[in-house]
Amino acid sequence: MTIGQTETDQGLDNRVHQLLNRTIAFAALLTPDGRVRDVSDSALQAAGITLADVAGRPFWDGYWFSYDTRLQDRIRASIEAAARGETSRFDYAARIVGDGRLIVDFQMAPIHDDRGRVVELLASGFDVTEREESKKRVEAALREASHRIKNLFATVRAMARLTRQFSRPEQALDDFVGRLEALATAHRVLGAADRLGWARFDELAREVLKPYLSGMENRITIVSGDRGLFRDQAKLLGLCLHELVTNSLKHGALSPAGGRIEVGLTDPSADGRATFHWTETRVTPAPAAAPDTRRQGYGLHFLRSTLGGIFQAEVAIDIPPGGLSLSVTGMPAGLFERSETAESAP
Amino acid sequence: MNILICEDNVLLALDLEYQVGLLGHTVLGRYTTSTAALDRARQAAPDVALVDLTLADGRTGPRLIAELRGMGIPSIVISGELRHHTEPLEALCTLEKPVSDMELRTALARVAN
Numbered sequence: 001m002t003i004g005q006t007e008t009d010q011g012l013d014n015r016v017h018q019l020l021n022r023t024i025a026f027a028a029l030l031t032p033d034g035r036v037r038d039v040s041d042s043a044l045q046a047a048g049i050t051l052a053d054v055a056g057r058p059f060w061d062g063y064w065f066s067y068d069t070r071l072q073d074r075i076r077a078s079i080e081a082a083a084r085g086e087t088s089r090f091d092y093a094a095r096i097v098g099d100g101r102l103i104v105d106f107q108m109a110p111i112h113d114d115r116g117r118v119v120e121l122l123a124s125g126f127d128v129t130e131r132e133e134s135k136k137r138v139e140a141a142l143r144e145a146s147h148r149i150k151n152l153f154a155t156v157r158a159m160a161r162l163t164r165q166f167s168r169p170e171q172a173l174d175d176f177v178g179r180l181e182a183l184a185t186a187h188r189v190l191g192a193a194d195r196l197g198w199a200r201f202d203e204l205a206r207e208v209l210k211p212y213l214s215g216m217e218n219r220i221t222i223v224s225g226d227r228g229l230f231r232d233q234a235k236l237l238g239l240c241l242h243e244l245v246t247n248s249l250k251h252g253a254l255s256p257a258g259g260r261i262e263v264g265l266t267d268p269s270a271d272g273r274a275t276f277h278w279t280e281t282r283v284t285p286a287p288a289a290a291p292d293t294r295r296q297g298y299g300l301h302f303l304r305s306t307l308g309g310i311f312q313a314e315v316a317i318d319i320p321p322g323g324l325s326l327s328v329t330g331m332p333a334g335l336f337e338r339s340e341t342a343e344s345a346p
Numbered sequence: 347m348n349i350l351i352c353e354d355n356v357l358l359a360l361d362l363e364y365q366v367g368l369l370g371h372t373v374l375g376r377y378t379t380s381t382a383a384l385d386r387a388r389q390a391a392p393d394v395a396l397v398d399l400t401l402a403d404g405r406t407g408p409r410l411i412a413e414l415r416g417m418g419i420p421s422i423v424i425s426g427e428l429r430h431h432t433e434p435l436e437a438l439c440t441l442e443k444p445v446s447d448m449e450l451r452t453a454l455a456r457v458a459n
Contacts, residue, residue: 143427150426151355154444158361167363233402236356302360309356309378333379333402334354 001319022221023124025105026094030121034059034079058251059123064094078108082121084112091128091307103132151232152187156180159239166298175298178240182208186238190231198228198337201265208241212249219254223264225274228337233310237276237335240306243299244278244326252323253280260324272331278306280323286298310335347393347457351376352383352410353424354402358443360425362396365450381408384413392419394457399425399438412436422453 017038020027026043030036031050036054044050047063054062060075071092078088087109093101112122161175189199189207202224213220229237241263245254253259259282268274300317303326307315313330349371353359359376366373374390377383379402387395395414399407411421415436423435426443439453 147427150443151358154358154361154426156357157444158357161361161364162357232355239357305360305376306356309359309376311380312382 024126026125026127028059028123030059030079030123032083032118032121034076034083034121036062043125046094046096046102054078064096066094067095067099072298075108078106079121082108082110085112085118085120089150091132091329092134094125101129103129117307131309146233155183155235159183162298162302166301177310178246179239181211182239182242185211186235189238190234197231199234200224200226201229204229204234204238205241205263208238211247212245212254216254219259220261220263223262225265225267229265229335230337233332233335236306236310240303247299247324253282257282261323268332268336273329274311274332274336275327275329276311277325277327279325279327282321282323347371347454350374350383350387350390350392351421352378352395352397352401352407354378354400358398360446362372362450365381365445365447366396368447368452369436369451369454371454375443378402380410383410387414387417387419391417394438394454395419395421396424397421399422399423400429401414408433409437422457430439 016029017040020029020038020040021042025040026042026046027040028036029038035056036059039054041052043064048073049063049069058076059079060072065072065075074092078090081088087107088340089105091103091105094104095318096102096123105128106123106125109122109124110118113119126317159179160176162224163172166223167175186204189204190197192199202222205224208222209222244263248254248261253261259280261278261280263278264276266275304315304317306313307328311328311330311332313328315326318325349366351359351362351366351373353362353376356376356378359378363373363396364378373394375383375386378387379451381403383395383401386392388417391439395410397407397411397414399405401407407423407425411423414421420438423437423440424443424445425440428442438456441449441453
């Protein structure tokens, strides 16, 4: 390459250049004081330059590093270390065509002759941009998970305190565990591996109600739209279903007197309105019993507040002798998964 | 004091309402979106707002806090993602979820002073 070289030298340089080009990395061959002898085509193309732009010049002045003097100093220090026989390795952002950046896993290594003297330096680097970006995605996902775990702790504690507030002391622990299990079920349904935190209403309802329906599956009808329900609000809806079904077992259509339940959630209309309903019909009207105000305290307070909050609307609750009926129509913010995701999902 | 709760998880909002009630304060309402909370704040002039950063209408908490401050209403941030929040917040103080009774009591006492 250099004028005045013998034919053998030129042949060797050609082979070296091919060697640099055949590696999967960016590569450059330098003199021990860091001047450029040769650079792989990949590194030249990435920067949009030719060998003539850098040949014979200090490597650290090259296009890849010249946007940042600290990076230039670091490259220079690695050259000095390599001249002393030491290998350096670190990641840096290389400038590429159009002032873009590639994250490069970089190494500067000495090449010795037979007598152990450093005669050349080999700079090489892998493009690890993809790896670094996927690392960032994983880190973001971990932050999101940590945020959700904190919310979950706060939710569990809120359930515990509300249970203590409303349940009879001897019943409170069982009530709490039932609610905790319903929350865990909702979490499982919504966290299925092939989903990103959503489930259809019928899937959620079936799983939350299942433990309470053994032998009575035919007494309940679930009416569901197709849209996916999204994590946090859907979990709250799951807890509401739990309150409704346990109440029905004690006092309503699932009690020994018998009856039927229809529960449903419509897909949102074009203006975002959706309706949730739970309708109990009993075979025979129940005898009038003294209302249990503490139990009603939790159940009704919870249902009214939670459904009211989810749907941003008043909840209509009717408790005739035949069982409980409830319905709410509103604009539930954050309940439905954005439609494009739901449509693209299996 | 009269307190506004802006929290998209209704259960957490109910719990906050209960906590705040035990401390002798009044809750003017629980809101899951910043727009609804702001509407209520304009009518009712609360003494302080408890605000989550992410609400049902998105990450609108920081803007809500700024708007409330413009109306002279201080905010206490209650969030599970404070460590990852980098923009400055115009809030009186920030509490990390889950918030203990003591933390809430101390924060509300700062509003009263």
